[in-house]
Amino acid sequence: MSDLQLLDPEILPPGLRDGHVVVGNFDGVHRGHQSVIRQAAEPARAAGRPVVALTFEPHPRSFFQPDRPLFRLTGRDEKARQLARAGVDATVVLTFDCARSTQEAEDFVADVLVGRLAAHTVVVGWDFHFGRARKGSPAFLAEAGPRHGLYVEVAPPYGGSTPISSSMIRDHLAAGEVLAAGRLLGRRWILEGEVAHGDARGRDLGFPTANIRLPPETRLAFGIYAVRALVDGRIVSGAASYGRRPQFDDGAPLFETYLMDFSGDLYGKPLRIELVSRLRGEEKFVSVEALVAQMARDVENARAALAAPEDPLAPSALA
Numbered sequence: 001m002s003d004l005q006l007l008d009p010e011i012l013p014p015g016l017r018d019g020h021v022v023v024g025n026f027d028g029v030h031r032g033h034q035s036v037i038r039q040a041a042e043p044a045r046a047a048g049r050p051v052v053a054l055t056f057e058p059h060p061r062s063f064f065q066p067d068r069p070l071f072r073l074t075g076r077d078e079k080a081r082q083l084a085r086a087g088v089d090a091t092v093v094l095t096f097d098c099a100r101s102t103q104e105a106e107d108f109v110a111d112v113l114v115g116r117l118a119a120h121t122v123v124v125g126w127d128f129h130f131g132r133a134r135k136g137s138p139a140f141l142a143e144a145g146p147r148h149g150l151y152v153e154v155a156p157p158y159g160g161s162t163p164i165s166s167s168m169i170r171d172h173l174a175a176g177e178v179l180a181a182g183r184l185l186g187r188r189w190i191l192e193g194e195v196a197h198g199d200a201r202g203r204d205l206g207f208p209t210a211n212i213r214l215p216p217e218t219r220l221a222f223g224i225y226a227v228r229a230l231v232d233g234r235i236v237s238g239a240a241s242y243g244r245r246p247q248f249d250d251g252a253p254l255f256e257t258y259l260m261d262f263s264g265d266l267y268g269k270p271l272r273i274e275l276v277s278r279l280r281g282e283e284k285f286v287s288v289e290a291l292v293a294q295m296a297r298d299v300e301n302a303r304a305a306l307a308a309p310e311d312p313l314a315p316s317a318l319a
Helices: 031-047 060-064 076-086 105-116 138-147 166-174 178-185 288-307
Strands: 005-007 020-023 051-057 090-095 121-125 151-155 190-194 210-212 223-231 234-243 254-259 270-280
Touching (some): 005 076, 031 051, 031 076, 031 121, 031 151, 051 076, 076 090, 076 190, 105 138, 166 178, 178 270, 223 254, 223 288, 234 288, 254 270
Parallel strands (some): 005 090, 020 051, 121 151
Antiparallel strands (some): 190 270, 210 254, 223 234, 223 270, 234 254
């Protein structure tokens, strides 16, 4: 498995040319996205061809609607990791800017899919659109591809009468329904960030935490979570709080993780954390002593949740 990323390449390395290319935004790389990748990967492997994912940064919606910040399920690096986990050999990231947004669909096929990627086969989801004014529909691509020497396949909706979507997963996370979100993703949801200095209040209370400031558009429900974190190559159990700390300052949201049976300096290091279950909502207690007592119970409840059998529909994805 490789999470190789190529940013705005003019031409692909020889080993990635003449491959099967999947195209999409792929936010979350959920089970619907994975079905598109499988449709491309299975015949590609049989023919000895590479599988390449083509995606865009920033997310096109963020470009067109900057006043409506988008809750991203996966940043660029995490998306590449999950695309690799789903069977992709390399991820090509195209910058989505004014020039890209006004590019005609026909030119996108000729310049990008044929010119830059030298694709043999292109696979897109049933609802994917591209090009100026979104004129590049799956039907357009199916008609235009052969004229440019491309084989084209359109993957059908995945998930029955209500196809799985990134928006559905965002809504589950906003409601604190991390197991439901994980089942649509096909794995536990992972957040990532750099450990930042805090006010050391957790250490003073007996529960030192690694603190991550998530993007302000994150819609994860405030509360206490049982989590696992990837720390220096090993997986560590934890209990995390996400919220505004109403007991103290009611400040900007912060994701604070108490790592069980761990000691070490993590400041400035990247941390990947997967949510296993939500234990309770964020609360304000009658006293700091009552809060500390609840924190001890939260750690024990997190241990119990993490010791439960793995959900086969939402397994760990940290390793």
